[in-house]
Amino acid sequence: MKSPVTVEKLTARDLRLAPAPSFFEAIENVKSVQVITPSLGFKVINARGFANTTNVRFAQLVDGIDNQAPHIGGPIGNALGSSDLDIASVEIVPGTAAALYGLNAINGLANFSTKSPFTSEGLSLQQKTGVNHLGDASSPAKLYSETSLRYARALGTRWAFKLNGTYTRGYDWIANDQTDLFPQGNATAGLPGGPANPAYDPVNGYGNESSNRSTLSLGGKSYAVARTGYLEKDVVDYRLRNLKADAAVHFRPHARTELAYTYRVAELDNVYQRSNRFRLQDYVLQQHALAFTTPTVQARAYLTRESTGRSYNLRSMAENLDRSYKPDAQWNRDYTAAWNAAVQAGQSVADAHATARAAADAGRLQPGTAAFRQKLRELQDINNWDQGAALRVRADLLHAEAQADLGRALRNHLLPRLPAFLDLRAGLDHRTYVIVPDGNYFINPNPKKDQFSNLTYSKTGGFVQAGARVWHDAVRLTATLRADKNDYFRLRLNPRFTAVVSPTPRHNFRLSYQSGYRFPSLFEGFSNVNSGQVKRIGGLRVMSDGVFENSYLRSSIDAFNAAVTAAVNANTSSASAAEKRRLAIENNKGLLRRNPYSYLRPEQIRSLEVGYKAALLPQGRLLLDVDFYYNRYRDFIAQVEAYVPKTNNPDSAAIYLSNRATQNRYRLWTSSQTQVYNYGGSAGLRYELRGGYLAGANVTYARLDRAESGDGLEDGFNTPRWMYNLNLGNENAYRGLGFGINYRWQASYYSQTFLVTGTVPAYATLDAQLSYHLTKPNVRLKVGATNLLNRYYESFLGGPSVGGLYYAAVSYGLN
The missing domain is CATH 2.40.170.20 (TonB-dependent receptor, beta-barrel domain)
Structure with a gap:
């Protein structure tokens, strides 16, 4: 009382x-x-x-x-x-x-x-x-x-x-929410969200998140395309x-x-x-x-x-199940070849994407099969999230x-x-x-x-x-x-x-x-793990020295790349795809924002x-x-995702940030301003x-x-x-x-x-x-x-x- x-x-x-x-x-x-x-x-x-x-x-x-x-x-x-x-x-x-x-x-x-x-x-x-x-x-x-x-x-x-x-x-x-987290991913190319979206990312699906997407040039347009991934119920007991x-x-x-x-x-x-x-x-x-x-x-x-x-x-498990039968680069090549062949055969764009996915997924491990269960057990014991899923x-x-x-x-x-x-x-x-x-x-x-x-x-x-x-x-x-x-x-x-x-x-x-x-907890201060080609590191300076100063916010990079894709898809000139992309990058680089956050404080x-x-x-x-x-x-201690371009020339940052292969990706623990x-x-x-x-x-x-x-x-x-x-x-x-x-x-x-x-x-x-x-x-x-x-x-x-x-x-x- x-x-x-x-x-x-x-x-x-x-x-x-x-x-x-x-x-x-x-x-x-x-x-x-x-x-x-x-x-x-x-x-x-x-x-x-x-x-x-x-x-x-x-x-x-x-x-x-x-x-x-x-x-x-x-x-x-x-x-x-x-x-x-x-x-x-x-x-x-x-x-x-x-x-x-x-x-x-x-x-x-x-x-x-x-x-x-x-x-x-x-x-x-x-x-x-x-x-x-x-x-x-x-x-x-x-x-x-x-x-x-x-x-x-x-x-x-x-x-x-x-x-x-x-x-x-x-x-x-x-957990089986299949709502698409990226419904506008191909809106500028005329494709809706949902399962027909080439970049479909269901809430409780893994292996098809942003780090599992690529931008493919198909028929003169840019499409965001994700690996197929697996539903949560497929990869968890x-x-x-x-x-x-x-x-x-x-x-x-x-x-x-x-x-x-x-x-x-x-x-x-x-x-x-x-x-x-x-x-x-x-x-x-x-x-x-x-x-x-x-x-x-x-x-x-x-x-x-x-x-x-x-x-x-679960996310690393799904990603590496997909990559265990075919790496991303090969999957993208197979998808592109199948898409081009389908369009040449008279299929609509949407049908061509479905055909391309089926072709690229040939050999993919199917949930419930003995081979799938065996691979799941193998990945469960690989303590590297770029290759396995073990904690x-x-x-x-x-x-x-x-x-x-x-x-x-x-x-x-x-x-x-x-x-x-x-x-x-x-x-x-x-x-x-x-x-x-x-x-x-x-x-x-x-x-x-x-x-x-x-x-x-x-x-x-x-x-x-x-x-x-x-x-x-x-x-x-x-x-x-x-x-x-x-x-x-x-x-x-x-x-x-x-x-x-x-x-x-x-x-x-x-x-x-x-x-x-x-x-900061141990996890917030000292984590050091690769997850989905994004490295999550603790926010203490001893763990992340130099990253905050040289990175750009992922939110701004996403907005920049979405604007680049929209500009490429809207460009009806006779210029080559490479030239269209160069112009789009130059015109939209102002959307990129340097990381304003810094090292952890209590x-x-x-x-x-x-x-x-x-x-x-x-x-x-x-x-x-x-x-x-x-x-x-x-x-407030929270997370921010920020990427570092693989260049020391700030004038080239936009070019490097338009390509996943030319940037280092980080998820950082930081303190809110x-x-x-x-x-x-x-x-x-x-x-x-x-x-x-x-x-x-x-x-x-x-x-x-x-x-x-x-x-x-x-x-x-x-x-x-x-x-x-x-x-x-x-x-x-x-x-x-x-x-x-x-x-x-x-x-x-x-x-x-x-x-x-x-x-x-x-x-x-x-x-x-x-x-x-x-x-x-x-x-x-x-x-x-x-x-x-x-x-x-x-x-x-x-x-x-x-x-x-x-x-x-x-x-x-x-x-």
Whole structure:
């Protein structure tokens, strides 16, 4: 009630009432939270805007321990997290929490608290069985299964242990959007977009993107022609698997002092999305954690290890499947010869293109054949995306932190007269990432070391906080200052000031101002990979020195080449094709724009938040929570694609940039030059009715206010303006029978990503569950459905189509 910032919480009761199949899915219905679904087993949590499929701005913790995959910089859903049997509660802080946590949590964080083996003992079992893909044109119905076990025991008053294991199997949601991303590619030559477009580039098709196109001169005109490529469903195995387990030993030498060691491990097969979509296969995460807790001190140290196993990039897989039977140059020659022959035989231009593609595709590997499957397995193990598709990364995260309640310590030992209304705290933390370079995805850029020697990247930080409770605890004030020093960047300071005014215990007004920094992740700072003949490199100077200064924006190069093609196709003179092209290049070179961006800087947010929380009606049965925030972001970390002409003569740049073979192509991580302002708010009601009924409603509003400096926002806001939830439930409506219903709606929104840009349609989902609790034995039965009406939707463009999941669960021994 008196938190100085907005905090949302799911209690054990909330989780039992939720119609979602797991606690992690239930988070989607929390006020202020936006969740996107790249996969059935991989949901991404975000708050207050700027969402993407790898959300490195939102931290996800289990018992205060970060469970991200180190090289990604964010978690893979709940792959390494707690099971439903072991979860005690969920707390979510929407908005920046960097001043205290320092975990790049500038959009917020979620902390999953697990059950203590001292207080929750015994054996618990749970089996969920379900079905999805009902009514799916892309797949028949598929089974879903999740089996969980938990065993905990206290050995006297000092020792306790617990064991958890979960095995999930299913069939992933399918991404099969075949909308043409390049419909105007041949408009000047009179050909429409869609499958008949020689440059057809479906959203969920790979191997036919811009880097797989060529400009061919056919019949005196220029045509953009792409390789045929493959649909996503041709190159990915949609079978989903997640096997995870954890074991913990707890020791209490004294009643209020505890030392705990936890080991977590997860192996998964899943679909994952970043700029491209990936198949994670035999992917392994491990974590060793040590936690020490007293009333005065909290300390943690942990090591997270990541191995990507036999994972692969879907786009590179499709590209190299095409090139495995015929290189681009030969394919283009065959296409040209077949087109000319077809036209001479009297075929129309459009029919000639279809004939030419069929001829050039002769010998192409066909999905489902033994030869296709064999080649897919071969490419999956080639760790070079210009030749294969393997993702082979090994990375470690080492973290240590400690916080101390200095006020309590001073009063207990040195200054017993220190006023009780003063609160003094301090904390320190250190984090080091260690990458084992693979020569494809990561190298060591230090010129004094071998490129295959381990790459390290570290940050050290700490905070001090002073607080006071005055006027009989009616006003609480805190001031916090955090300092962080990251490799490659100077020291950064984050202040935070908060106030909570409580004229009565039931009415609480809060105000906070804080800033936060996000430092580049490993991927953003150090990536070094060729993908589709475009080299993606980290934005730190040590990785991309010289590229920014000598490159031109791809967007301007695309506009330039489109204008050149249009001019060639519109030129009806008797000049040769080469002369027409030379004139078009000269007349349109003014469209080319030098790359205005530069090397990475830390992202920064400044946030002002006000809120009100009240417990109304007798016994506080009606809980009201309202918040409003206004944020200013600076130095957004995002990607820009820019190409360097292979010439030192700037006068020749246009000629070199008109030909793919005479330019070096890069995708760079950089910092936006734009200052961005966004604002929003949320309101929630929770009403405890008679008879154990619990009703709730919440609404969330988020809006991009403006972007100053006019260079355009590179990283999309990707957030619906409005979202709301309505829910009603009762654990024991009649003789052990309970139910839970949730209706969720979100508005359409404009989505801007490197894969696809456009409008995500509005959608609504209805989730429901019925439960029955037998007290002897302690068994809970539950049947439910998410997206009960089975109305398929996409939570973001380029992602899968999500339908209904219908399930039944049997749980024994829940406590």
